[in-house]
Amino acid sequence: xxxxxxxxxxxxxxxxxxxxxxxxxFFKDADGFAKYADSPALGPQLIERLFGADPALVKRFSVxxxxxxxxxxxxxxxxxxxxERDMHCGQQFVRLLDVELGAPVTA
Amino acid sequence: xxxxxxxxxxxxxxxxAGALEEEIRYGLSKGAHAIATDAGSTDSGAAYLAxxxxxxxxxxxxxxxxxLMRAGAEAGIPVVIGTSGQAGGDKNLDWTRDIVLEVAxxxxxxxxxxxxxxxxxxxxxxxxxxxGRITPLPPLGPLDxxxxxxxxxxxxxxxxEPYMAALEAGADIILGGRTTxxxxxxxxxxxxxxxxxxxxxxxxxxxxxxxxTVYRDRGSGVLISISQDGxxxxxxxxxxxxDPKSVSAHMLYENSDPFRLTEPGxxxxxxxxxxxxxxxxxxxxxxxxxxxxxxxMKLEGAAASRYQTVMLIGIQDPEVMARVxxxxxxxxxxxxxxxxxxxxxxxxxxxxxxxxxxxxxVSGDKPPEGTPPPREIGVLFxxxxxxxxxxxxxxxxxxxxxxxxxxxxxxxxxSYGFAFTPADIDRGPVYEFKLNHVVHVDDPxxxxxxxxxxxxxxxxx
Numbered sequence: 001x002x003x004x005x006x007x008x009x010x011x012x013x014x015x016x017x018x019x020x021x022x023x024x025x026f027f028k029d030a031d032g033f034a035k036y037a038d039s040p041a042l043g044p045q046l047i048e049r050l051f052g053a054d055p056a057l058v059k060r061f062s063v064x065x066x067x068x069x070x071x072x073x074x075x076x077x078x079x080x081x082x083x084e085r086d087m088h089c090g091q092q093f094v095r096l097l098d099v100e101l102g103a104p105v106t107a
Numbered sequence: 108x109x110x111x112x113x114x115x116x117x118x119x120x121x122x123x124a125g126a127l128e129e130e131i132r133y134g135l136s137k138g139a140h141a142i143a144t145d146a147g148s149t150d151s152g153a154a155y156l157a158x159x160x161x162x163x164x165x166x167x168x169x170x171x172x173x174x175l176m177r178a179g180a181e182a183g184i185p186v187v188i189g190t191s192g193q194a195g196g197d198k199n200l201d202w203t204r205d206i207v208l209e210v211a212x213x214x215x216x217x218x219x220x221x222x223x224x225x226x227x228x229x230x231x232x233x234x235x236x237x238x239g240r241i242t243p244l245p246p247l248g249p250l251d252x253x254x255x256x257x258x259x260x261x262x263x264x265x266x267x268e269p270y271m272a273a274l275e276a277g278a279d280i281i282l283g284g285r286t287t288x289x290x291x292x293x294x295x296x297x298x299x300x301x302x303x304x305x306x307x308x309x310x311x312x313x314x315x316x317x318x319x320t321v322y323r324d325r326g327s328g329v330l331i332s333i334s335q336d337g338x339x340x341x342x343x344x345x346x347x348x349x350d351p352k353s354v355s356a357h358m359l360y361e362n363s364d365p366f367r368l369t370e371p372g373x374x375x376x377x378x379x380x381x382x383x384x385x386x387x388x389x390x391x392x393x394x395x396x397x398x399x400x401x402x403x404m405k406l407e408g409a410a411a412s413r414y415q416t417v418m419l420i421g422i423q424d425p426e427v428m429a430r431v432x433x434x435x436x437x438x439x440x441x442x443x444x445x446x447x448x449x450x451x452x453x454x455x456x457x458x459x460x461x462x463x464x465x466x467x468x469v470s471g472d473k474p475p476e477g478t479p480p481p482r483e484i485g486v487l488f489x490x491x492x493x494x495x496x497x498x499x500x501x502x503x504x505x506x507x508x509x510x511x512x513x514x515x516x517x518x519x520x521x522s523y524g525f526a527f528t529p530a531d532i533d534r535g536p537v538y539e540f541k542l543n544h545v546v547h548v549d550d551p552x553x554x555x556x557x558x559x560x561x562x563x564x565x566x567x568x
Contacts, residue, residue, distance in 0.1 A: 068356075
């Protein structure tokens with residue numbers, strides 16, 4: 001079963017302001033994007049499980065022109081707080097790399 | 108100028124990041140009407156707003172200002188700076204103002220300087236909050252007075268209107284407090300009749316300078332050219348280029364929504380934007396839409412909370428390396444026990460974390476079973492307490508255990524590699540952003556104070 005790392009050539013994470021984190025998943029090709037951009041495996045439950053995020057505050061977008069899936073979530077602990085380990089959230093993408101995408105999504 | 112193309116030099120992604128003289132010359136040769144850049148963001152955390160300090164050093168900010176102010180004076184075009192001094196609080200702005208005055212003296216120029224302050228008075232904010240004019244953005248809830256009081260400094264992010272007013276009043280240089288990056292770059296074009304969709308979208312694309320180009324390491328800035336039917340963007344360095352992908356991809360950057368961007372007074376919608384290469388370096392963008400909305404300004408407030416003291420060791424001991432998680436858990440338990448037994452109740456609601464750099468420091472998660480051991484790890488000890496003195500006392504209580512804690516008790520006590528003496532480092536308060544709210548105002552100028560330093564008059568006096 002392909003993982004995010006198998007179908008994307010670049011995955012990144014970053015702050016989107018102090019309270020939101022955003023991921024950009026750049027797919028390798030149109031075929032992979034068509035098959036997996038809408039994968040339920042990339043849904044709010046994934047972000048809840050990996051980051052403790054409130055699934056109601058997870059946003060997901062497809063950007064076909066760039067073959068990008070964008071996922072954003074509200075942080076559960078404040079930027080720069082007592083237990084901060086990643087001030088810019090630049091390393092949070094790593095947890096997404098091994099996520100298995102499941103069966104291809106057919107229209 | 109209405110009806111014409113408005114050209115803005117965006118010299119760098121942030122003032123102090125390294126403007127390039129040859130790039131500015133190129134921009135001027137293309138007929139630029141203004142130079143505009145922001146000078147900060149929230150990205151590096153709340154400390155810069157709480158302390159009123161810049162992340163960039165004075166030397167690099169002065170260097171960039173010298174280049175931009177000289178070019179502005181020679182070409183007779185305005186230099187517009189937003190979010191001065193990293194956080195855009197009054198202290199951050201005054202720090203930048205003093206550098207500008209120093210540069211003006213050195214260059215022998217006498218600009219009219221507008222200072223746009225957007226730091227907010229707590230009493231005013233409480234009144235506005237009481238009137239229901241402050242509303243939360245997710246994930247935060249309604250604002251209370253205690254949160255306002257807890258903040259060291261609170262700023263409201265300005266839109267373009269205070270800049271447009273200052274330009275109209277003849278400013279040669281504008282130093283803004285906290286402002287949306289986009290507004291700083293869009294203001295000149297909006298003042299001179301450019302359509303709002305392209306003006307705002309151009310501002311968004313250019314906010315990080317050369318980040319929207321194909322070769323982001325070639326050069327520092329871009330030129331945006333806004334006309335009635337759209338805008339163009341090109342790098343200021345000749346051997347760099349923009350293509351539709353590099354330009355459109357920038358909408359993703361540090362933005363939770365790739366299509367819609369909320370700004371003071373409206374929403375930029377780029378869902379139907381079309382990106383077309385018009386030569387091998389330049390991209391034209393059409394179809395950007397501005398949807399006017401009731402005027403709101405985003406509030407940012409930074410608070411100092413509890414205090415931390417840190418210590419650091421390096422470990423190469425292969426037995427520890429083979430059992431890092433066990434070592435972490437045992438040591439953390441021993442440190443908590445040590446504080447309870449030596450300081451007791453007086454320690455208050457303290458917190459200790461051990462961050463195993465080289466193992467799982469960034470995530471804090473246990474690595475999967477069977478993960479091969481690293482050759483060495485760095486262990487950062489972080490104690491948090493209600494006062495700096497107590498955080499320091501906790502670190503001192505933990506010191507011998509942290510530096511000499513054995514994996515098993517049947518051997519002589521180890522000494523891990525420690526880097527400093529004294530071993531514990533007080534790092535001061537933990538700074539956090541406390542607000543994620545917007546304030547609804549009828550007048551974009553209502554929460555902004557404009558001051559002027561007219562060096563012509565100072566010179567003449």
